[in-house]
Amino acid sequence: MTMARAVASRRSFLGHSYNLVGVIASLIILAWTLIAIFAPYIIPHSIGDIVDDDYFGPMRQGLWLGSDYLGRDMLSRVLMGARYTVGISLAAVAISCFSGVVLGMIAAVTGGWLDTCLSRFLDAMNSIPSKLFGLVVVAAVGSSIPVLILTLAVIYIPGAYRFARALAVNINTMDFMTVARVRGESTIYLIGSEILPNIIRPVLADFGLRFVFIVLLLSGLSFLGLGLQPPLADWGALVRENIGGLPFAAPAVIVPSLAIASLTISVNLLIDNLPKKIRDRDA
């Protein structure tokens, strides 16, 4: 293999090859994640503090991102917003993907009436519009972080289930599944050791996509007033509460919008540019 030469736009590392867009996208995601983790230690003001006499104040020294509709420091609110947006969405997507994927794999492996019942039921759940579902739940039990996480998770379980089941059904027809079955392996082994490693990449891509949907749905719920309790606010709620500042292009509304877009676009780009495993190692 003496002819080998690297192609400029892709680099390899640890047996995977990366491209520039994917690297930039993952850096943005990493940055927001770090902010989400360390936000309480780096915010200049408490998010409830009213520090500006004006509202929708412009960017200036001390208030780097201006002030919001109550005169609170926007920088602090956006940084803390990352915590809620990223945290809630991540928790919700983790729950929904975990449950959906496990159920999907079980349905595919087991088949029969369990598969039929699960598929029917989750399909029915899927037909309820997500925002209206959120509305009913929040009206019923009030809005809190656990309720939001669970609601968002439940909304996206059917999708994750469908996706994982379709993948798992394909894997299930493979001969190695038959070999494992004839060996006498349990369902847990079949789904955990035989199927999961084969669908993990598309499942992760789906995880990312679903994360984006959840971020958007969370901001949609916030827009409808079903989001977090004040003074906590995720980015969607920040956009919502400051939308009055849009006509003046107030940073209070522009910045959280950009934050949402930067996160969702990065995740999407990362999915499209996931590192590829290099398969042609030299012998």
Place this chain on the structure above:
Amino acid sequence: MKSGVLNLVLKRLAITVVTLLIVLFAVFFATSMLPGDTASILLGQAATPEAVAGLREAMHLNDPAILRFLRWLFGLLHGDLGTSYANEMPVAQLIGGRFVNTMELAGITTLLSVPLALTLGITAAMLRGSIYDRTVTILSIGIISVPEFMVATLAVLVFAVYLRWLPALSSVNEAHSLTDLVRIYAMPVITLTFVISAQMIRMTRAAVIETLSTPYVEMALLKGASRSRMVLKHALPNALGPIVNAVALSLSYLVGGVIIVETIFNYPGIAKLMVDAVATRDLPLIQSCAMIFCLGYLLLITAADIIAIISNPRLR
């Protein structure tokens, strides 16, 4: 062959009914969990126990909820959607006009977005890797990543408040001419097109690209077929299944998912009606709206399945 399709349609219809029942029961239980009932909501701050009891009595809300639900279900068999608790109008009458509005908005959006999305998706797949393809891909990622209320609010500010080209409200009743119609529907339709097209573009592009790598497309290439012939005659008919499925899923959003657009443009559709119904705990109305959303979704999915089957001779 024909009886196969017929059988399939019948089977799908049976599944639809079962799914519908599941949803209706789920909605019923969810609604039963809501705090307060129509009587206490209507009385608001003055909801003293005596007042609530009196109104409840007057509104016949004293029967057990499950009984009222079953009664409503039974009425449904006769095509009767029941009577609204909140204002004693027949639910059918309350929903009627709004249903037409929702369908109009959904229909016009479909007419605009589906051809647009399919064209963009297919052309991007044809010119895979080109600047055009990258532009379409980046744009669709961008659009998919922006919350719809941002798109809608910005559109209102720019086109209605500053430029004054379009009305800020979509008052469907004032459409007297085609120009009116275009002006009224322009913004909500564009916003919704933004929301639903991106996913369709991505799915279409992916499906076409996948079929483009099949041996029969290579075979067409080796017959000397042009790029457009390979895509349109060979790849597209076989990618139809996943594409139609993606279209159906996107369109199902237009039935119940447009609450934000309805709110911002004050468009009287059924999503907002259901929100109002939840606010007043108006069970028959909630059930009827939920049924419409569910039916819309199921019909679209079923239609997509049937189209996929008809388009594929192996499944016919």
Place this chain on the structure above:
Amino acid sequence: MTDKITNWTSTDDAMVENAIRRGASRRELLKMLLAGGAAVAAGSMVLGRATNAVAATPVSGGTFKAAGWSSSTADTLDPAKASLSTDYVRCCSLYNRLTFLDKDGVTQMELAESFDSKDAKTWTVKLRKGVTFHDGKDLTADDVVFSLKRHLDKSIGSKVAKIAAQMTGFKAVDKSTVEITLADPNADLPTILALHHFMIVADGTTDFSKGNGTGAFVLQTFEPGVRSVVTKNKNYWKSGKPYLDSFEFIAISDDSARVNALLSGDINFAASINPRSMKLLDSQQGFELSKTTSGNYTDLNIRLDMDPGSKADFVAGMKYLVNREQIVKSALRGLGEIGNDQPVSPANIFHNADVKPKAFDPDKAKFHFQKAGLLGQSIPVVASDAATSSIDMAVIIQAAGADIGMKLDVQRVPADGYWDNYWLKAPIHFGNINPRPTPDILFSLLYASSAPWNESQYKSEKFDKMLVEARGSLDQAKRKEIYGQMQAMVSEEAGTIIPAYISNVDALSSKVKGLEANPLGGMMGYAMAEYLWLEA
């Protein structure tokens, strides 16, 4: 705040607020009217050219489009069931009452020609002649008896059933004379009947979807929760009125959508504007704001019979923790006036100006919290969109608490079911009280030991005695003194913190003329459609 609303003073404010938001029905509107006469001073302030234009000559014609803020499928054209501002606006355009209140709060005859009584117990009402319903039927005594009597029928679900209960006998003496008998004497019956719920409908009506009344407009379209269109009643008995050819009333619940619709020219009038939107309205030409301040307030209630309110030091600490200036400035965007923890607003003649609002003093607050032993504990505070601005207020108080180590856990709960489930019930919660015309009503409703809405469970025998004493006295000076003392007691002893009296702002196109204040509420006591005209 803005140029357009600085040219009026607080002395112009009256206690009747124009926004009987969410529905005056809940507030037993009657009680607000009991004082009547002079007690109900001019309630609102109309700004800019709209004020001057009152003198201009009205022009006939045109379509007036207004947007309200409430949208509900429970919208109704049955006056007895009317509960939201949208219902009042619609009913006012379709029906008439026996009496109505003019801009000075004076009771005027509408469908009645006269109200007479010797003992204030039995009343004889003479009806105006030649009045017809939209369907052509003449107005008769039977219609009036029917309209009033139905409030007593439980199955109707009337919002004023309690108030109507004092009317025990109805008799159609002849075609145009009605006799009403009361359980106890009440000289204010004519004012009571000016309440929106006592609109006169045709005898025997069960289906109200036609809106068949005697009013200035005829119903054309009515879609609950969406809109209504009414057109000019050509046979209206008030000559020359209405000026408008048609009037469309739309429900736009989203604040910014309502403002945007006004700015884009889709509507001429947007009721109840969010302070956040005022900056935008300022920047645009051709619009005006109309502001009203009255006794409406959102208060923080600490129940004295429950923890932590049972510790007096906690309540005292909270009163120092509330930064009233900041609440007016930030939460209300300047559209309000600082309150002093008692319900009688400065607009009321009985207001005691000596009861000063507590200054914001975190140190004192901290001292009291420490004394109560609650510093550092997490105290839940329930707020909701149902109580205007309560969430913003809660956030401000919460932030102040955080600075001194007092952890307040703001729980935002849904507006739906708030009054049923949280108000009066949670240990610390927000309430919202609409204006009442006299201290007597406010105190008996909210602070007497037996008060149905005793928000903080304040109990004082002395207070109860004073209340009875003032009610029975005819000596105005003595009443003022007693009410003054009672205000001081409430301010110091009760657990209700009233940081500010809230103003309401409507926005309208400069083309809309004829808008005046009315003590019955905004939009000219919801009856603006009959009086407004559009500049050509």
Place this chain on the structure above:
Amino acid sequence: MTNLVEVRNLKIEATTDAGRVVEIIKGVSLDIADGEIIALIGESGSGKTTVALSLMGHARPGCRITGGEINVNGKNMAALSEKERAKLRGTDIAYVPQSAAASFNPSSTIMEQVIEVTRIHKLMPPEQARKRAVELFRALSLPDPEGIGARYPHQVSGGQLQRLSAAMALIGDPKLVIFDEPTTALDVTTQIDVLKAFKSVMRAGGIAGVYVSHDLAVVAQIADRIVVLKGGEVQETGTTAQILSAAQHPYTRELLAAFEPKRRQAQTEASTNQLLRIDNVTAGYGAVRDDGLPLIRAVDSVSLLVEKGRNLGVIGESGCGKSTLARVIAGIHPAAAGDIVFDGKDLQRAARNRSQDQLREMQIVFQYADTALNPAKPVEDIIARPLAFYHRLDRQARSKRVDELLDMVRLPRALRYRHPSELSGGQKQRVNFARALAANPKLIICDEITSALDTVVASAVIDLLKELQRELGLSYIFISHDLSVVEAICDEIMVMYNGERVEQITPDKVKAATHPYSKLLFSSVPKLDPTWLDGLVRDPELVSQYGHR
């Protein structure tokens, strides 16, 4: 320019996952005269298909023609623009794909696809094209030449599709047709028909051809000259007779040698112990009828016997039920009726009801190592799993045993860290086999395990199997459609047809088969003799009775 095709110093590069560029064709040159059929022969990965496709100016995605000339009919395909190439494709040069089933667009009728070339190049009006197609169908001896065009690809059998794809190639009157392993996926009885049809049409039209294959015997029947490729380079070129009789290059010799595998030395001492006996087993698919049997019977009252240390071969064409039989024995597809006795004990019909030891002692190895090995796991995990599962070996013992097993199947120990996708086909099949061995089985059911392998590799695998049997005292049930493979390893051969056992004979008596179907089957296996196909005379009655495809 005397030759129709002159390829000079052709170089093609491919880009790998890692972005490395590898030269896969390293300067190939070859000539084809008018009307001449040459064969490109070599193992998979030798570049034979790549070279063939380059004659059409086509390189698969990821590949690029980087050097050399490809002169076809006087035009250098390498230098033409894509548009100019498209003009020649279908008219001057046509292509017959390896898998016709995959190369027909499933959503369009056969006729539409056959005459598409005439539409693309506007060669003739559709009506005329249809007539011409029907003529070709007839020339290719397709059944129902008038009606077959109206069908969809899935309604037609594989052998017919292969001939239809030849019609598709021929309709544009090409000067050169490229056959890309067109008969590899077909049964032997069908292969003959297809080969005959191809040969007669090509001969009649005087059309030049390139026949890509790894099967020397097939190539021998149709090609004038043979080009042997390996590693992207031409190893040897010669006339068919030269190559068959006097091959120069060692690789060519290896190919020839692999074609005649050494017979297994017959088991001298006749074993008396029966290992597996099945009696009147019936299994199938579809709804269960009143008598408890399935509607469609894939295996119909089959009985067989396997003795310890001896091998049973099951042979038959695709769809005869031989694979279902394997699955029935393994319990994957529970039988509807009949008994299975293994090692003296009655076996439950379904695998999940059998004991762990019973499962362990009978292992099954599948045809496609690609799907039989979990692509997400490294080789060591795959082989170690039965060790942990059946033998409860600890980590160290497992690791040691994995090395031993790799040694046993003649794989370098370093391969244990690789994933299946990083192995060659033969290596994968050895891992597949090692996993079965890991269980310490008494019986291994081999379901077509050499069918997906090149001749040379397959023969090496067979040798390995024989060796292991000697060392471990195993028994095999060897299921295959390839007589030479079965002959090489089995003590008994059972012929299946249509779900039934038609005959059981020993390998040395193959020539003396009694059942007519066995006769047809055995006589259809191509010989390394260029005259075999032309000289083959088959009983038309037999063909019409059993050659149903």
